[in-house]
Amino acid sequence: MRLAASVLTLGLLAAAPAPAQAPDAALLAGACQGCHGVAGEGGHGIPSIKQQQTRAEFVAAMRAFRGNERPNTVMGRITRGYTDAEIAALAAHFAKPE
């Protein structure tokens, strides 16, 4: 049983339809923290994502993973599961403060 979500496949251009509720970054971050650590600090060759990039850089990196334009092992499979709005929320959570 899989969700038809055309916005996720290529949808890097068009904004997703407005969701009923804003993404909850602290909850979404659990997906990242499971490997990158609770603060995003990384380890065992897993890079730190703790305030390493600007929000724009973070979003660009996730989009590159999503399009398989950036070498990865799991990140392509992961990022294709999230909407643009969710990735923006994660950028605000992990990227350098602005």
Add this chain to the structure above:
Amino acid sequence: MTLPRRSLLAAAPALVASALAAPRAARAQAGAGRVVIIGGGFGGASAARFARDRFPQLDVTLIERSRSFTTCPYGNLVLAGRRDMASITFGYERLAARGVRVVHQAAVAVDAQAKRVRLADGAQVPYDKLIVSPGIDLRWGAIEGYDEAASARMPHGWIPSLQPISLLAAQLRAMPDGGVFVMVIPDNPFRCPPGPYERISMVAEYLKRHKPRSKIIALDAKNGFSKQPLFQDAWAELYPGMVEWRGASNDGRVVRVRPAEMEVETEFGDRVKGDVINVIPPQMAASIAREAGLAAASGWCPIRPTTFESAQVPDIHVLGDATVAAPMPKSGFAASSHAKHAVACIAAALSGRPAPPAVFFNTCYSHVGDDYGISIVGVFRGTPERIIEVEGAGGISPRNEVLGARAREFRRLEALYADGWYDAITNEMFS
């Protein structure tokens, strides 16, 4: 007001009982409430940490009978001789220091009407919201002859608090070169879908190094399994001729065991002898969940996919392996994902806000050889009817034939990242 009381309790467990009875008026903060968590594994410990970090208005009690937690993940590395028990065992001291009231008692009953949990010592713990993350029980007798006594001779090694993996490891160490290691694997659903196959791999790694004339015969009650092409590629490449896997349609379903003869019998009467026999039997939600009325006839606990509230009892959320949460697997990472969402839903409900969007996540790595790892990923969303896996995302890592020249480095990285996952998730719970 809650803070001084909590820190006082952390220092003086003897005061727990009286403080638990403190009047509700003592907690005036908006959205405050007593959250009680039964079970200190991946679901329960993650819930406690997340609640403490994110929702200071919540009063958090964790009920866990054991003083330490040995993970099921990485138990297979103990079989391989790569890890020792101490490296996969954790204590609850840091959770207590963070302000979680940790009560080392068995929860024996839930009174959902009065909203309180009864402990083995007779104490009652009142709650506003209860989280039950109980893990699994084994279905003794589901395979004829496989009861608790039989499991000493034919270890399961599937519930660390019931039987440490060190028992199976000791039998493997004592096995002669040229011996046969038999594994009995259940049908779905069961805890850790890739676990039996990682176990085959880690036993094979040990045998290849120490007892290379030995064989592994895996008798499986189903016809396919998690990450199957990746496991089978690795077995052919790393352990040629060592692993024989038989699925259900090849008479792999074991219906009877005879511990005295060190023999198992399949559905169609084939008798297979082993020098070491590892039986992973069918499973169900652990007893506290069944006794609290949280489980359906299947033995597993139905939940509301948008909140992980019990579909059967109000004000109780159920997490982890005990739940019916397919297509999410019964994994530690999944339990942690359920946990954070359930805690956020509880905090929202107590303050009159709507539940957050239900987005869940899982990654399971498996070690299959030296510097050789594989993975499966899933992103999931809860709808009122069911949990749905996001199409186009997730899935298993590419096979070596697809990776070509990159295969070796890819497999090395997945093994490395597996260790990163293990450290990250256990640190989050226990450090």
